Amino acid sequence: MAASKADPRVTPQTRLPNPRRGGSPMSFLDRIAAALAPAASDEQRADARRQLEELSVGEPFAEDILAQHRQIEALFAEAREAAGPGAEAAVRELAVLLNGHSMAEEAVVYPDISEHSGKAHAGMAYEEHAMTKVQLAELQKMAPGTREWREKLDHIESAVQQHVYQEESSWLPDVIRHAPVEERQRISMEFREYFQRFDQG
Template structure:
């Protein structure tokens, strides 16, 4: 993974989007134990990603009229994703509902990623300079590190 000192927040978020998309694609073809392992990776990656965005990226966007308007919808999409993750967590990979909910999760993530990368990123780039984006990237990485233990605990409860 890229180091916080060299990557701006947009590059970090985009890299994580690709990683999560890859995990979702691999999970589609997986069976039982393998599927469960992919789900655990997806659960952790999405919770760390959404949590760090909410702690670092969205508050920074709140500072600018041009980006503030995107926050409410993005947070609602995060809530939908988190709800699906929690519903999936209590199911077993061979439950009939599991594949349906995984498909719903994939659609929700794809929608969010598309909006974030096509609309939000360009608005952010118009408001923040490279130095600010790099600083936010560092804060984003730090926030993820702080959230890691809580996410690990949530996975087992």
Template sequence: MSVVDKVLGKITPMPNEEKRNEATANARAVASTGGWLWMVLDHHDEIRARFAACRDAESAEDRVAAMRELAVMLNAHSMAEEVVLYPALAQCGEKMHAGHAYTEQTTAKMQMAEWENIAPSTPEWKDKLAHIEGAVLTHMYEEESHWFLRLKDKSDRNERLADRYREEFERCGGSMSGGARESRGDAAESARMSPID
């Protein structure tokens, strides 16, 4: 883990699993089925599952495939948030939180790019996975525990936000078919990807 990674970990400590689960449950309790917050929570569940798939992958090929699937989901989800939800958050008087959200997602994208350059058969690959997962889980906790609850309460355009969120998610590679729990990862491309080592 780099010095920057360690410093960032100290600035924004990761909430424990109990707190994260409580935030998810509370957000789910106020989310309208099919609304933008409901979709976000479904995507967060899928992201957690994709991180687990990366942790569980044993061969270099399986690790690369799992990492690619995670990247597709993270990209579609983050772009939908950045294009639709964070501007709405800023417009509701939460500019500081919106700016912080953009910064965290940009940092995660940079970390993902670094991760692609690490040989998947090495301990460093698993270390980077753990670092990225911790940062993403903390970011999702911030969204679920307060940022998006404030947006839902303050916005008078929740239906429009749901339509736009869905549209951007699908435009950026995600698929809402089968609920909001899928993203279109090109399995053929994943299979063609060769591990770095």
């Protein structure tokens, strides 16, 4: 049940948008995430990306994750710019990539995020992956190009952008800085193998 206006926990960032004024409703998890980690600006995301690119040299798991993040961003852009079957195909490809990417991270990387960056961070990451999969499944049932479809796509993209920012600005750097080199080598090998098995399957 939505909190009342008098509820001090509800801030301008967490209050549900009024459907009459436009905008997609935020989920309960969206509101929690917004309260804990306000959305990063384009400049902040770009800065985090640059820093992780420098830090990830010689860290294959981080390089692979960065490459997949770029692919995900490109597919969002492709889906937005395409029409009809092209948009549907881009969303299908996006869903497949995000599924394989998230499963590889959850199986191989997130246990180390839990250890070296915090259990709360890992827990949030798992939840965000789950919500993204649900939202993408809903998007695939909608007619591409409609206002509702575009709002849903924008909503998912914004959530993914924030998730990527959290990974690139904090969670992955923590693993690189604090996990022993042997552990990072294991992560790199297993992440690539896990993703390739999923991708080929």
